[in-house]
Amino acid sequence: MNLMKLFSTFLIAITLVTITACGKTQVSQSQPNAANTPGMASDLNHPAGGSTPVADVKYFRGSIGSALGLQMKLTREGEKLWGSYSYQKIGIKIDLRGTIDGNEYLTLEEFDPTGKQTGVFKGIWQTNDQDGLVSIAGNWTRPNGDKKTAFSLHQEPIEFSGGAEIATKSIKDSKKSPKYEIDAEYPQVTGAADGRFDKFNQEARNVAANEVAEFRKQMTEWAEDQIDRESSNLGSTLDLGYSISLANDGLISTQFNIGTYFQGAAHPNSHTRVLNYDLKAGKVIRLADLFKPGSKYLQTISAFSIKDLKKQSQSKGSELMLDDEWVERGAGLDANNFKSWVITRTGLGINFDNYQVAPYAAGPQYVLIPYSALKDIVRPDGPLAPFMSDKL
Secondary structure (H helix, E strand, C coil), rough: HHHHHHHHHHHHHHHHHHHHHHHHHHHHHHHCCCCHCCCCCCCCCCCCCCCCCCCEEEEEEEEEECCCEEEEEEEEECCEEEEEECCCCCCCCCECCCCEECEEEEEEEEEECCCCCCEEEEEEECCHHHHHHCEEEEECCCCCCCCCCCEEEECCEECCCCCCEEEEEEEEEEEEEEEEEEEEEEEEEECCCCCCCCHHHHHHHHHHHHHHHHHHHHHHHHHHHHCCCCCCCCEEEEEEEEEEEEEEECEEEEEEEEEECCCCCCCCCEEEEEEEEECCEEEEEEEHHHCCCCCCCCHHHHHHHHHHHHHHHCCCCCHHHCCCEEEEEECCCHHHHHEEEEEEEEEEEEEECCCCCCCCHHHHHHEEEHHHCCCCCCCCCCCCCCHHHCCC
16 A cells, blocks of 8 residues: 555656656747847857857948938848848938848848837848958848849948947038039037037038138139120039048048039049048148158158059059159149048058049049058158057
8 A cells, every 4th residue: 555655756756847847948939039139138049059140230331222322230140130220311320130141141120219110121241351341232121022223332430438439410502693502511520428429520510611711712702703794504513522531539530532523614624622621639630740750751752653543544544644754743742632531341442533633534543551651751650550469
């Protein structure tokens, strides 16, 4: 009898263990997978000894169609993508969530503030071997596939910490007499808890405001000169945009691209201005600040530029129409020839505007001087020093 009781007790114990194990299994299966949540990593997807994908934030500018300019911020973590974008002329952020596969094809769904899906980006993520920057191109559609429109984006080399971002601000104006339109865009750093970007923001505003003021002045003078002349139906225009060559917690290198057309002129014209700013020192960077005192940096820059421009001309044949004498004059030993320069990840970029080293038909020219060609003259405590560690 005691043996039967003992056997019954054993069976009951086995049954309870089985029920408990099943219950634990069901609870485990019902728990959310952290790997499905943007910004959260889970060891469930990684075997012992594996590594969790690192979230990588990138900033892009580009367009949908031919006219809708936009800015986009994307975070990539493994196969997951999320972020937001806004049209530069509107500024309202639109949320993005999506994925990217092993072939770098991506799908991004966009959502309005109520959570309703309003569109889909589908394209390919491509990384440039030379500078490591990313470009994305593909098509945007409505959720049902309608309104298919091509889009393209290029990464801006922005590496701020502390939540700082670059937003586009604009100055717009138009007038009927004299007839003109102004559309000027300039960068402003937002989202920083401190005031370290305030001086840069003021300098960037000043560049745009000064170009607008100069254009208005020229329009007034032009109108006075045209009183007794027959004028064209086309109005005059000022278009000012910008691109970020490099931006981090130490410096911001910005290029402004200015296009103008004056009513009745044979063709539009363009030129560049730059703003290279040392955030730690709180001042605009001069070209001389990049190099050792007493070094013959102009000779180095000039010699490289002349050689490179001639090489570009020869490689493209008659397309560039670069005359040696014109090149040697426009890129010669004169500090005024090198006012438009930017700092990039891979070298010092030099802009040569229309008419500087070639006729108008050849367009503006550009030379990138690799840091390896400047290693002997770069100031060891200057803005270019961080780029020289692997060049020395």
